[in-house]
Amino acid sequence: MKIRSKTLGTIIAFVIFGGILGASTLGLWKTESVRNPNSIQRNKSIGEAARENAVTGDYYPADIRGNHRFGEISEIFNIPLEILSHAFALPPDVDPANFKNQDFDSIYPSFEGEQEIGNGSVKWFVALYTGLPFELEDEEEDTYLLRPAVEILKKHASLTAEQIAYLDAYTIEIEFEIPDSYPSEDEFQSSDEGAGDGEETKLKQDEMIVAGKTTFADLLDWGVSAEKIETIIGGGIPNRLILVYDYCAENGLPFGQIKTELQIEVDTLGP
Amino acid sequence: MKLFPRNKIWLRTVLQIFFFILIALIAVNHVLEDSGVKIPLLSNASLHAVCPFGGVVSLYQFAAVGTFTQKIQQSSFILMILVFILAFLFGSVFCGWVCPLGSIQEWVGKLGKRLFKKRYNHFIPWRIDQYLRYLRYIMLIWVLYATAMTGKLAFGDIDPYYALFNFWTGEASFTGLAVLGVTLLASLAVERPWCKYACPYGAILGITNLFSVFSIRRRESTCKSCDICFHDCPMNIPVHAVKVVRDHQCIGCLECTSEAICPIENTVVFATKGSR
Ligand code: SF4
Numbered sequence: 001m002k003i004r005s006k007t008l009g010t011i012i013a014f015v016i017f018g019g020i021l022g023a024s025t026l027g028l029w030k031t032e033s034v035r036n037p038n039s040i041q042r043n044k045s046i047g048e049a050a051r052e053n054a055v056t057g058d059y060y061p062a063d064i065r066g067n068h069r070f071g072e073i074s075e076i077f078n079i080p081l082e083i084l085s086h087a088f089a090l091p092p093d094v095d096p097a098n099f100k101n102q103d104f105d106s107i108y109p110s111f112e113g114e115q116e117i118g119n120g121s122v123k124w125f126v127a128l129y130t131g132l133p134f135e136l137e138d139e140e141e142d143t144y145l146l147r148p149a150v151e152i153l154k155k156h157a158s159l160t161a162e163q164i165a166y167l168d169a170y171t172i173e174i175e176f177e178i179p180d181s182y183p184s185e186d187e188f189q190s191s192d193e194g195a196g197d198g199e200e201t202k203l204k205q206d207e208m209i210v211a212g213k214t215t216f217a218d219l220l221d222w223g224v225s226a227e228k229i230e231t232i233i234g235g236g237i238p239n240r241l242i243l244v245y246d247y248c249a250e251n252g253l254p255f256g257q258i259k260t261e262l263q264i265e266v267d268t269l270g271p
Numbered sequence: 272m273k274l275f276p277r278n279k280i281w282l283r284t285v286l287q288i289f290f291f292i293l294i295a296l297i298a299v300n301h302v303l304e305d306s307g308v309k310i311p312l313l314s315n316a317s318l319h320a321v322c323p324f325g326g327v328v329s330l331y332q333f334a335a336v337g338t339f340t341q342k343i344q345q346s347s348f349i350l351m352i353l354v355f356i357l358a359f360l361f362g363s364v365f366c367g368w369v370c371p372l373g374s375i376q377e378w379v380g381k382l383g384k385r386l387f388k389k390r391y392n393h394f395i396p397w398r399i400d401q402y403l404r405y406l407r408y409i410m411l412i413w414v415l416y417a418t419a420m421t422g423k424l425a426f427g428d429i430d431p432y433y434a435l436f437n438f439w440t441g442e443a444s445f446t447g448l449a450v451l452g453v454t455l456l457a458s459l460a461v462e463r464p465w466c467k468y469a470c471p472y473g474a475i476l477g478i479t480n481l482f483s484v485f486s487i488r489r490r491e492s493t494c495k496s497c498d499i500c501f502h503d504c505p506m507n508i509p510v511h512a513v514k515v516v517r518d519h520q521c522i523g524c525l526e527c528t529s530e531a532i533c534p535i536e537n538t539v540v541f542a543t544k545g546s547r
């Protein structure tokens with residue numbers, strides 16, 4: 001069979017545009033935000049878990065908007081203002097009651113990579129703290145919290161193992177000492193201390209931070225030897241491209257602990 | 272006055288211009304996105320999302336751990352599959368008809384043709400050149416290896432295609448711009464230098480020329496051995512000396528066929544085996 005240029009050109013255009021059209025019809029044409037399928041899975045089940053914990057109320061974390069003040073959130077969701085202030089490391093010169101969700105940019109220096117604290121982080125924190133139903137939307141995937149918020153949740157909220165793993169994977173480390181004897185909610189309400197710790201808050205801007213998105217390849221690139229990594233994870237590296245987080249989840253390892261141990265190794269490498 | 276010379280595959284030029292403008296507009300739209308403006312009806316995807324080669328470099332990672340290489344989206348995979356379908360049928364027609372980087376080299380080459388006349392595209396002796404053409408496989412191996420090892424777009428920093436549509440946004444790397452500059456400059460003397468010696472995607476698609484359903488075929492009985500097909504082939508393939516072009520460098524442009532440069536009807540055709 002012979003084919004002439006006009007037919008060939010038509011077939012080329014037809015295959016490309018027809019294929020794209022067909023793929024869009026089937027919902028397969030995604031030019032953005034296709035994330036690691038594992039992470040989508042992860043978020044879904046966290047959403048479901050949150051719903052399972054649900055207690056009915058008039059307000060839901062999803063209703064929180066950027067122009068809400070911490071004071072209002074504290075009142076509506078019955079969370080001590082000091083807890084919010086501490087969780088989000090508000091500096092001492094900021095009045096927590098009047099602080100708006102949309103103003104995080106003005107108090108934090110920019111974080112490494114895609115790490116970000118915003119309205120989504122507040123919703124996520126409130127949902128976990130109160131146990132109210134909330135599902136991380138697509139655009140809220142990869143929602144980060146600061147280390148103090150994560151510590152507060154671990155102490156005060158009833159979290160599933162999966163939620164803890166997610167928090168560990170999406171924690172922004174800041175140099176912030178959480179006292180061992182962290183005051184209870186009641187103590188918080190009767191004291192002004194705690195929020196002032198923000199003074200010492202200095203955000204790390206180091207590139208080499210072990211987080212949820214770190215792959216074994218990243219660790220190797222940063223200079224951590226394969227032997228060291230394998231000692232810490234207690235087994236061979238299955239594939240360089242796997243996320244450390246996924247490896248831990250699959251093998252039932254505590255990501256938080258593994259991450260800390262790896263971070264120590266990374267830190268010993270120096271600049 | 273005719274818009275296209277008689278012996279030109281005019282539809283190819285039309286598609287080349289069309290795809291070039293389309294990709295350029297998508298790149299502009301992607302940048303405009305940040306300012307909240309958008310060209311209506313047009314995708315504002317990132318260039319990585321509309322590049323089929325992104326799908327190829329992601330293959331290993333996708334197979335190994337089920338994730339895409341950084342910046343690569345599912346659409347790249349779809350495009351990769353579509354281009355492979357075309358390639359199994361027709362060989363590297365993507366290069367000859369679609370790829371904007373190939374097209375721009377060709378257009379710069381038109382200027383080169385005026386400058387160097389008959390010497391244009393015939394500077395490097397074929398006996399050396401035919402081996403240099405395998406350099407792009409070294410590039411391919413490096414790109415696949417580096418991407419598989421790091422999970423990052425290893426090729427991104429030197430990719431002249433990305434640089435071509437992003438030179439004005441500040442997103443293109445210096446190396447990418449330098450490679451683009453050298454490519455365009457070299458295009459004045461050699462037709463499609465990037466395609467011939469460096470393009471890793473062209474290298475993969477080129478392999479399909481060895482077994483594609485359709486290929487360029489020359490009918491010896493009517494051929495009068497004028498060699499004009501060889502002289503006009505942008506990729507310097509000795510069409511005049513073979514019955515079937517199974518060369519990894521052929522871009523399926525059809526410029527050598529009787530529909531274009533070959534003066535004898537039905538002598539050089541794009542056809543399946545056994546058709547005359
Ligand atoms: S060889 Fe590469 S640059 Fe040239 S046309 Fe093909 S894909 Fe494009």
Ligand code: SF4
Nearest residue numbers: 504521522524525527
């Ligand atoms: S052999 Fe013919 S179709 Fe192939 S590149 Fe050369 S001119 Fe184009």
